[in-house]
Every structure is written in C-alpha cells, then in structure tokens.
Amino acid sequence: MFFVPEIIEKKKRGLKLSKEEIEFIVNGYVAGKIPDYQVSALLMAIYFKGMDEEETTNLTMAMAYSGEIVDFSSIEGIKVDKHSTGGIADTTTLVLLPLAASVGVKVAKMSGRGLGHTGGTIDKLESIPGFRCELGDKEFIDAVNTIGAAITGQSKNLVPADKMLYALRDVTATVDSIPLIASSIMSKKIAGGADKIILDVKFGNGAFMKNYEDALKLGTLMVKIGQLAGRETVAYITDMDQPLGLAIGNTIEVIEAAETLKGRGHKDLLSLCLEFASEMMILAQVEKDKNKAVERLEASIDSGKALDKLKEIIASQGGNPEVLEDYSLLPKAKYELEVKAPADGFVKQIDAVRLGLASMKIGAGRQKKEDIIDPAVGIWIYKKVGEEVTKGEPFAKILANDKEKLTWAADEARAAFEFSREPKEKRKVIWAKITKNGVSEL
Numbered sequence: 170m171f172f173v174p175e176i177i178e179k180k181k182r183g184l185k186l187s188k189e190e191i192e193f194i195v196n197g198y199v200a201g202k203i204p205d206y207q208v209s210a211l212l213m214a215i216y217f218k219g220m221d222e223e224e225t226t227n228l229t230m231a232m233a234y235s236g237e238i239v240d241f242s243s244i245e246g247i248k249v250d251k252h253s254t255g256g257i258a259d260t261t262t263l264v265l266l267p268l269a270a271s272v273g274v275k276v277a278k279m280s281g282r283g284l285g286h287t288g289g290t291i292d293k294l295e296s297i298p299g300f301r302c303e304l305g306d307k308e309f310i311d312a313v314n315t316i317g318a319a320i321t322g323q324s325k326n327l328v329p330a331d332k333m334l335y336a337l338r339d340v341t342a343t344v345d346s347i348p349l350i351a352s353s354i355m356s357k358k359i360a361g362g363a364d365k366i367i368l369d370v371k372f373g374n375g376a377f378m379k380n381y382e383d384a385l386k387l388g389t390l391m392v393k394i395g396q397l398a399g400r401e402t403v404a405y406i407t408d409m410d411q412p413l414g415l416a417i418g419n420t421i422e423v424i425e426a427a428e429t430l431k432g433r434g435h436k437d438l439l440s441l442c443l444e445f446a447s448e449m450m451i452l453a454q455v456e457k458d459k460n461k462a463v464e465r466l467e468a469s470i471d472s473g474k475a476l477d478k479l480k481e482i483i484a485s486q487g488g489n490p491e492v493l494e495d496y497s498l499l500p501k502a503k504y505e506l507e508v509k510a511p512a513d514g515f516v517k518q519i520d521a522v523r524l525g526l527a528s529m530k531i532g533a534g535r536q537k538k539e540d541i542i543d544p545a546v547g548i549w550i551y552k553k554v555g556e557e558v559t560k561g562e563p564f565a566k567i568l569a570n571d572k573e574k575l576t577w578a579a580d581e582a583r584a585a586f587e588f589s590r591e592p593k594e595k596r597k598v599i600w601a602k603i604t605k606n607g608v609s610e611l
C-alpha cells in the first residue's frame with residue numbers, strides 16, 4: 170500500500186523514489202484519484218531535491234504509458250525522430266523531412282503546433298493552400314511507406330500524464346526542473362513510436378535553457394533515459410541566441426525551406442540540417458559513413474531530388490506543390506517595410522524572443538480569434554550576429570497586413586538588434602554532440 174504523503178515526505182528528504190511509487194503517483198493522478206495539491210507538493214520537492222537517472226527514466230516510462238502508444242511497426246525500416254526543445258524561426262523540420270526522405274530514410278513525423286513565441290512546423294505547412302496535417306493513421310502510414318515521409322498533428326491521447334503535469338508545473342513554478350523537462354520530452358518521444366531519437370537541445374536567449382551548461386545536463390540526461398528505455402538517443406547542443414536562418418514567420422519559413430533545398434539557404438540552417446539528416450541516415454542504417462552521408466545529402470540538394478521530395482510530400486497531403494517554384498502562390502502580406510542600420514558597425518546581439526513575439530503579434534487577431542496567426546506576416550532578417558552593416562543598410566524586413574502593426578514591428582526589430590562599433594565574433598551553431606559514449610564538443 171502506498172500513501173501519498175509518505176511519498177512526498179520521502180522526496181522532500183531527498184530520498185530516491187521506487188519505480189512502483191512513481192507509477193502509483195502518475196497513474197493515480199491521471200485517473201483523478203490523486204489531487205493537484207498533493208502532486209504540486211511532490212513536483213516542488215522534485216524541483217528542489219532532483220531525481221537520479223533511474224527515477225527520471227521510471228517517471229518517463231510511467232508517463233509514456235499513461236495513454237496511447239503509437240505503433241509504427243507497419244512502416245519498414247528503423248524510424249528515427251528528430252525533436253527540438255523549441256526555438257525561434259526553427260525551420261529545420263521543413264528541410265529535414267524531405268532531405269532525409271530523399272536518401273531513403275523513413276520519416277514519420279508527428280508535430281505539435283506553435284507555443285508562445287515559437288511557430289510549429291504544422292502551422293508553417295498549413296500556409297500552403299490545401300495542405301492537410303490531420304491525417305488518419307492508415308493514410309499517414311501509407312504515405313510514409315510510399316513517399317518516405319509524412320507529417321501529422323499529434324494524437325489527442327498521447328501522454329495524458331504530460332498534459333496534466335505540464336499544466337500543473339506551469340502554475341506551480343516547477344517547469345524549469347531538468348528531470349521534469351527530460352521526462353516530459355522523452356515520454357512523448359517514446360509514446361510517439363520512434364525507434365531512435367535525435368534531440369536538438371537549444372540554448373540561449375531564445376530557448377528554454379538559457380545557458381550551455383544546463384543544456385548539456387538536459388541533453389546528457391535525455392540520452393541516458395533513451396539508453397535505459399532501449400531507444401538509442403543522440404543529442405545536439407545548438408545555438409538559440411539568435412533566430413535560426415533568416416526567416417521568422419509561417420509562409421516565409423516555407424520559402425526559406427524551399428531556398429535551402431535549392432542550395433541557396435543560409436549556412437547556419439543548412440549546416441544543422443545536414444548534420445541531423447546525416448545522423449538520421451546513420452541511425453536508420455541507410456549509410457555507415459558520416460562523410461559519405463553528408464555527400465549523398467549534398468548531391469540530393471544539387472540534383473533537385475530533395476526539393477522534389479518536398480513537392481511529393483505537399484502533393485500527397487493535398488497541397489499545391491507549385492508553391493515551391495512560384496512563391497506568389499503563397500499568402501502574401503500587403504505591406505513591407507525595411508528596417509535600416511542607424512550607423513556603421515557590427516551586429517552585436519539579436520533578441521530572438523523579442524523578434525519571435527513580434528513576428529507572431531503582427532499576425533495575431535486578424536481572424537477574430539487572438540490565437541490564429543496570419544500566415545503571410547513575419548520578419549526577414551538580413552544580418553546575423555558578427556555581420557557588418559553600413560549606415561542606412563537594411564538589416565531586416567517586416568511583412569504585415571496592417572500598417573499600424575508594420576511600424577510597430579519595425580520598432581520592435583530596431584529594439585531587438587544591438588549594434589557595436591567593434592567587430593564581434595560570429596556565433597557557432599552546433600556546440601556539442603552527446604551519444605551513449607559521452608560528449609564531444611564541436
């Protein structure tokens with residue numbers, strides 16, 4: 170027999186919880202038998218006393234099995250999922266999906282919608298006229314088997330324990346606990362049917378983890394959970410101290426993905442996509458040699474195969490693939506405004522959250538519901554940290570459907586960019602890779 174106050178007491182004193190105690194709490198909470206106030210107290214005890222790898226793995230598994238488990242066994246091959254902890258203008262998935270599929274990796278992507286200042290991949294794809302992201306199970310699996318990739322919204326019954334615990338953490342100031350974040354993310358990946366997992370753990374002003382050390386701790390813990398759960402996991406620690414690539418906004422990120430697949434993308438975004446896609450090839454066992462994997466991916470971009478794969482994915486999900494050749498078929502904002510540098514100098518810093526929020530707010534509210542985002546709006550940035558600007562040179566462009574919001578967002582962009590007279594080093598994108606064998610700094 171378990172008694173909730175005893176379990177809370179145990180964690181309060183920093184003792185280790187057993188697998189059975191953890192399962193009792195998770196199952197009892199999801200079943201409505203344990204009230205919020207007891208779970209809140211336990212979460213706070215976990216926040217202060219932590220959990221070791223074994224406890225965190227047990228929590229992850231109890232959460233993962235609290236609802237439906239996705240079964241991808243009817244998709245041939247090893248299924249590798251890539252997950253990002255969230256960032257600004259993260260166009261990676263839009264590029265990665267077709268790129269990896271174009272060289273023979275099977276990609277069954279379940280994706281969420283945007284949260285707060287980060288747009289979700291689904292929101293971006295829905296800016297393509299006709300594109301459908303709500304696929305039935307059979308339709309989804311058939312598409313992955315025939316085309317090699319498909320993307321769908323997350324099933325409603327996936328990890329109910331996480332939905333409940335996350336909502337409770339949100340109102341009890343217990344979100345930023347590394348074991349709680351790790352179990353939240355990994356439970357969803359495990360329930361989501363992946364055989365192997367690639368994690369993009371971002372750090373910086375635009376990310377959940379504000380510094381490198383915490384990101385490294387989180388990544389290391391998740392790799393360990395993956396190993397204990399029998400799902401090989403590789404984590405990358407990557408920069409989110411400025412937006413990724415140049416586009417921030419749903420439609421323009423589709424354009425940015427198309428440009429990247431045409432070989433004209435920003436090198437930060439491209440390098441990240443090549444690293445993740447080549448790692449996917451290794452994990453899925455479609456290629457043994459990392460350098461060869463990268464060569465094959467580059468060849469796929471050069472030959473147009475990767476772009477064609479995105480067209481196939483779009484067409485198979487009801488969208489018009491011509492948008493990738495003729496961007497005027499995509500939603501277009503009525504107004505544009507370039508924002509110009511006040512003086513000669515260098516970009517010292519970019520407040521990614523401020524830009525991400527501005528990009529969302531230009532589009533919010535136009536279609537009555539505050540949370541519906543106008544897909545056409547956004548912000549292109551022309552300059553990244555360390556790049557030189559001359560007085561009067563545009564460093565960003567605002568796209569809006571409303572003149573007031575246009576000038577407001579231009580002010581936000583001016584405030585988000587900090588310039589200096591002195592040269593400033595460019596930021597590297599990939600900082601470290603964590604595998605079961607340890608950390609390698611890159």
Ligand code: URA
Pocket residue numbers: 254335344349350351353354377
């Ligand atoms: N992302 C998640 O899915 N869960 C967390 O707790 C934090 C980030």
Ligand code: CA
Pocket residue numbers: 257258259260412413414415416417422425
């Ligand atoms: Ca981007």
